[in-house]
Amino acid sequence: KQEVTQIPAALSVPEGENLVLNCSFTDSAIYNLQWFRQDPGKGLTSLLLIQSSQREQTSGRLNASLDKSSGRSTLYIAASQPGDSATYLCAVRRVGNQFYFGTGTSLTVIP
Amino acid sequence: GAVVSQHPSWVICKSGTSVKIECRSLDFQATTMFWYRQFPKQSLMLMATSNEGSKATYEQGVEKDKFLINHASLTLSTLTVTSAHPEDSSFYICSARDFAGGTYEQFFGPGTRLTVL
Numbered sequence: 001k002q003e004v005t006q007i008p009a010a011l012s013v014p015e016g017e018n019l020v021l022n023c024s025f026t027d028s029a030i031y032n033l034q035w036f037r038q039d040p041g042k043g044l045t046s047l048l049l050i051q052s053s054q055r056e057q058t059s060g061r062l063n064a065s066l067d068k069s070s071g072r073s074t075l076y077i078a079a080s081q082p083g084d085s086a087t088y089l090c091a092v093r094r095v096g097n098q099f100y101f102g103t104g105t106s107l108t109v110i111p
Numbered sequence: 112g113a114v115v116s117q118h119p120s121w122v123i124c125k126s127g128t129s130v131k132i133e134c135r136s137l138d139f140q141a142t143t144m145f146w147y148r149q150f151p152k153q154s155l156m157l158m159a160t161s162n163e164g165s166k167a168t169y170e171q172g173v174e175k176d177k178f179l180i181n182h183a184s185l186t187l188s189t190l191t192v193t194s195a196h197p198e199d200s201s202f203y204i205c206s207a208r209d210f211a212g213g214t215y216e217q218f219f220g221p222g223t224r225l226t227v228l
Contacts, residue, residue: 036219043117043204043221044155051214089154099145099206099217101154 002027004092004102012108013080021075021105023090028068035064035075036089038104044089048075080109113139113209117220124195125228132190132223134205140185141207145217146178149202161188195227 003026013019023033032051036044048057048064050073056065063076073090090102114137124130134144142163147155159180160168167180177199179191188207192199204222208215 032214034217041202041222041224044219046219049216091155093217098157098160099155101147101156103154 002030002092002094002100004090004100006088006090006102006105008105009103010106010108012110014110015080015082017080017109018076018078019080019107021077021088021090021107023073023075023102025071025073025092025100025102027092027094028071029094030068031093031095033064033066033073033090033092034099035062035073036091038087038089040087047088077107080107082109082111085109113137113207113211113216113218115205115207115218115220117203117205117223119223120221121224121226123226123228126196127194129191129193130195130225132192132203132205132225134188134190134207134220136186136207136209136218139207139209139211141188141209142185143208144182144188145206145208146180146188146190147204147206149204149222155204158190192225195225197227200225200227 007022034049035047050066061078066073087104087106091099116135118133144161146158149155158173161180161182163182169175182188206217206219
């Protein structure tokens with residue numbers, strides 16, 4: 001069974017700092033990996049989707065990388081802002097379309 | 112991107128009653144939808160996969176008689192929590208699968224907060 005772990009569980013940084021969130025998964029047979037943002041009591045907002053054949057994806061201040069062989073992905077956030085405060089979830093999708101979600105990283109950006 | 116809606120966004124009910132949650136794909140047709148449950152400070156757990164016109168596939172440990180899923184059309188799936196109890200209180204999120212640009216992608220609804228008194 002696929003297990004997805006995110007480290008750290010919580011992170012607090014001052015505004016303007018660059019930061020990295022980590023995601024690891026146990027089964028490298030994935031279809032793709034997706035990073036989501038979840039605000040308190042809200043649903044999921046998709047941030048970046050990386051196909052299994054890709055190494056990274058970028059969107060604005062966000063960059064996600066994927067190393068399928070080692071079972072790792074990172075989400076890099078540049079020049080963090082208070083509005084970035086949220087829980088960040090990574091999810092891996094197997095060929096059978098089932099999503100396995102990570103445990104999440106709760107990010108707080110201090111003004 | 113594609114939009115998925117859920118209704119209601121929150122519901123409070125008495126123990127023993129049944130609650131229906133709707134999930135709609137607004138601008139695409141979804142042959143497959145998924146239902147997730149999220150307990151406080153925990154991640155999303157897949158409950159079941161809903162396929163249009165056929166029975167849902169439930170994950171291990173999820174009671175199919177308690178969580179009734181109906182996917183009667185290509186844009187609507189419903190989850191009915193029967194005889195709800197306080198331990199069913201949770202955040203329920205659905206997602207719908209769209210095939211666009213040569214790849215499948217899942218889009219998530221905003222979630223439904225269920226509180227059972």
